[in-house]
Every structure is written in structure tokens, then in C-alpha cells.
Amino acid sequence: MTTPRARTGAPRAADPNARPTPYDGLDDRALVARVTEGDGGALEALYARYGRACFGLARRILTDEQFAQDVVQEVFLTVWRDAHKFDASRGGFSSWLLSMTHHKAVDAVRREENLRKRRTTSELLEDREVDGPQVHDEVWSTLRRSRVREAMHTLPEPQKEALVLAYFGGYTQREIAGITNTPLGTVKTRMLAGMKRLKEGLEGLNDTAPILDFSPRTAQ
Amino acid sequence: MTSYDTTHEMYEELAVGHALSALEPEDEQVFLRHLPGCAACAAAVSEHSETLTHLAYAAVSDSPPASILEGIRAGVAESGRSGAFPAPVSLDAARTRRRDKTVRATTAILGAAASLILVAALVLMNRGLQSKADQQQQATDKLNLVVKTLLVDGSREVKLTGSAGKAVVVVNGSKVSFAAAGLPTNDRSSSIYVLWAKSVSGGVNAVGTFDIRSGEPTVVNDLKVGNPNEVAAFIVTKERGRQAPALSTQPAVVEGSV
Numbered sequence A: 001m002t003t004p005r006a007r008t009g010a011p012r013a014a015d016p017n018a019r020p021t022p023y024d025g026l027d028d029r030a031l032v033a034r035v036t037e038g039d040g041g042a043l044e045a046l047y048a049r050y051g052r053a054c055f056g057l058a059r060r061i062l063t064d065e066q067f068a069q070d071v072v073q074e075v076f077l078t079v080w081r082d083a084h085k086f087d088a089s090r091g092g093f094s095s096w097l098l099s100m101t102h103h104k105a106v107d108a109v110r111r112e113e114n115l116r117k118r119r120t121t122s123e124l125l126e127d128r129e130v131d132g133p134q135v136h137d138e139v140w141s142t143l144r145r146s147r148v149r150e151a152m153h154t155l156p157e158p159q160k161e162a163l164v165l166a167y168f169g170g171y172t173q174r175e176i177a178g179i180t181n182t183p184l185g186t187v188k189t190r191m192l193a194g195m196k197r198l199k200e201g202l203e204g205l206n207d208t209a210p211i212l213d214f215s216p217r218t219a220q
Numbered sequence B: 001m002t003s004y005d006t007t008h009e010m011y012e013e014l015a016v017g018h019a020l021s022a023l024e025p026e027d028e029q030v031f032l033r034h035l036p037g038c039a040a041c042a043a044a045v046s047e048h049s050e051t052l053t054h055l056a057y058a059a060v061s062d063s064p065p066a067s068i069l070e071g072i073r074a075g076v077a078e079s080g081r082s083g084a085f086p087a088p089v090s091l092d093a094a095r096t097r098r099r100d101k102t103v104r105a106t107t108a109i110l111g112a113a114a115s116l117i118l119v120a121a122l123v124l125m126n127r128g129l130q131s132k133a134d135q136q137q138q139a140t141d142k143l144n145l146v147v148k149t150l151l152v153d154g155s156r157e158v159k160l161t162g163s164a165g166k167a168v169v170v171v172n173g174s175k176v177s178f179a180a181a182g183l184p185t186n187d188r189s190s191s192i193y194v195l196w197a198k199s200v201s202g203g204v205n206a207v208g209t210f211d212i213r214s215g216e217p218t219v220v221n222d223l224k225v226g227n228p229n230e231v232a233a234f235i236v237t238k239e240r241g242r243q244a245p246a247l248s249t250q251p252a253v254v255e256g257s258v
């Protein structure tokens, strides 16, 4: 078992064949600063860290691989263009990035009504194990996923439903009111209560993966 | 509960809806009018976004298709947002990237050269009555042009300098490309240039050999270094004979630290 080193970095590339890059030791903020200076390598390093999460989220919302690809591409090109708009005092980079991904994916699913398959809460939450390599950031992701799942399961069903329909289904509050046959005001209240509870349930879960002390991955 | 609290409770609910992109347009407008003046709501939106970031990780995914990264690279390349030495990028991507005429010409020669060494076929310019400074500037400009074609995201560049000219090493993993401009031509019957990698522990190994045949930029591709993370510096020497010696006793023509 490996031991965590300083909590300075973010998850590294999930690609087991990824070679060490000069960006490995840089935290997100340093990479974003480089992106603002026109360093495309730094953008790729951010993609290596978060591309998978962004793609997973976009695909979950859109249910269509091609649309999800377009969204993720657009998100990273927005980062390339607007990295200076990232304000670290208002939260972490991954949060900013995934919010943007969510927003664009939701926009797309609302534009493309035909993508909208009616899915149940559990379908939207879709618990399945990741296939693929268990490199250390994957282990971290797996831990985080199980914490999130646990926290979601502690929510009262109506609160969970409201959050999941909004977040993964891309539905507006009024649409959720219609789907769940609930007054709009109640939906709003449930969302607020659910969000507070979810936050409590995830207390202490850091946004950033610890960098584990792995021996260098050698090429081939 | 005061009337402020009652009113603000509405914004607390709107903050959640906003973070979820779930507000109706009219509610969104109400919230966006309120948000800039309310630190509490700004903090709430940040907190909700952090919480939702965790939720995002519940959306399990296999690795995203490579076409996304290719699209991002293409977008970056098209943005034209890069300086004289643009972002380092992988050589593989450089080869597949859309290229301009000059680069295609270079590639054609790259393909034709079975070995490592080639001369980039940039448009020959009239060098009739140029001053030495002009020639050096022109060599630098051409080198920058060539390096642009070698750099692709994910790799890094090392600039080598010396009184005789300039060179750039582009490192992508263990793959190395090398471009030089302004170095004196060598007699190909009796001498050769050698690119060396000096490791952090002080060991020096030959990375590859090349000839300088003209004043045009010279590009050497498909070189390899054993452990790119161990390299502290690159050095070019001109050696007698046609092979890299085990050890060089020649002075550096150009050199640069990683």
C-alpha cells in the first residue's frame, strides 16, 4: 500500500500509459496560470486530470456519446480561451470546470429534446463499477464515488429525486415539479434541503486526490 | 424570522437551483440580479458547486475517446493564441495536425529521408548581400518556424544556444526531435555533429548524429532518450570521424539546460 504524500496536487491522468510530463508536479492553479499564458501543454495536463470526469458527466446527461464529446471539447476550448476568468478564491478548478460541463451539457440536452430519455432516479444515478485500470487516481475516484453513493443513499427519496433529476437529467425545477407531480415551491425546498444534507454527508471529502507516492511509471 | 430572512430564504433556494442550472429563466434573472451584491449567495453557489463536483464523479465513465483531445488540439492550433515558441505538444499530434504548405514540404522530405537527418525545405531566400546580423536573424526566424511544426501539446522544448548558432530540442516522453539553425556546415567525409544528453547524475550519452549541409534549418526526428526525466541538459558537439565517440572531448557548439 502506498502512503499519501503532500496534498498539493490533483488527480493525475487516468491513462496507465501516460508518461510523466513536466506538468505532473503542478497543481491546477499553476496549470491554469500557464494556460492563460498560452501553454497548450498545460491545457492537455488539465484534460488528462479531468477529461474523464467531464466526459462521464456529459455523457450521463446527454446519453449520446457524440454530443458528450462535443460538449467536453467545447468546455476545454472555453478554458483555453477564458482561463483568466477562473477565480480561485471562489472555489477549486475542478468545480469550475465541472460546473461549466454541467451547464453546457444541460443546455445541449434542452436543445436536443430527442436526447431526453425518461430515466428513473436510479437509472440517472446508475451505479456501475468502472472497468479499466486501477491506477492511483482511479482508486481515489472509486473511494470518492462510494462516499458520494453513501451520501446520496442517506437522502430522503424525494430530495434525492429532485437533485438527481436536475443534475443528471438536466430538468428545470418546473419540469421536475411536473414529472414528480409536486408543487414547484416544494421542489425548490427539497432541492435546498437535499443539497444541505448531501454537503453534510460529504463533509471532509477533499476535492483533490492525494498524490500517492508511486514509483515513476516508465515508458513501456 | 425577520422579513430579510424570509426574503433571503428565497434566494437560498434559488442559489441551489442556479448551481444545478435548474432555474426557470425568470428565476435565473431574479437570482442573477441579486447575486453580485450578496456575499452569502456567492459563497453558497461556490459551496453547492463543490458538492456537485463530487456528485459528478458518481457518473462513472470509461476513458473518453481520443477524438476529444484531437479536437481540443485542433481548436488550440486554430486559435492562433501562442507566441514565437508555442505550447509544447506531442510529436505524434504534430504529425497528424493540419499543416500549412511549408510544413507539408518539410514532411515530404521527412518521409523521403530514410535516416534521421534532413534539411527543412523552406523557401530559399536571396542571401546575396546580407549582413551577418541579418543572416543570424533570418536563421532564428526560420528556426522558430521549424520548431512550430515540431511542437505539439504534451512535450517540452529546450533551447540550445552558442556563438555559432541556435538549436531547439523538443522532448516528448522518450522521443526527441532536434532543430538547428545557423550552425556551420560540416565536411561530411570527415566530421559529424553529435547531440548529447547530459543526465542529472552527470553521465553523458549520445542521442543522435547529424550533418549541417546548408545555412537552412536542419531537423532531426525520431531520436530517443533513455529516461527523459533524468536529462539535465542537451549539448551539441562537432566530432571528427563519422560516428559519435563514446566520450567527447570537443567543446560544445550549442547547449541548453532542461
Ligand SMILES: [Zn+2]
Binding pocket: B008, B011, B012, B034, B038, B039, B040, B041, B042
Ligand atoms: Zn443572497
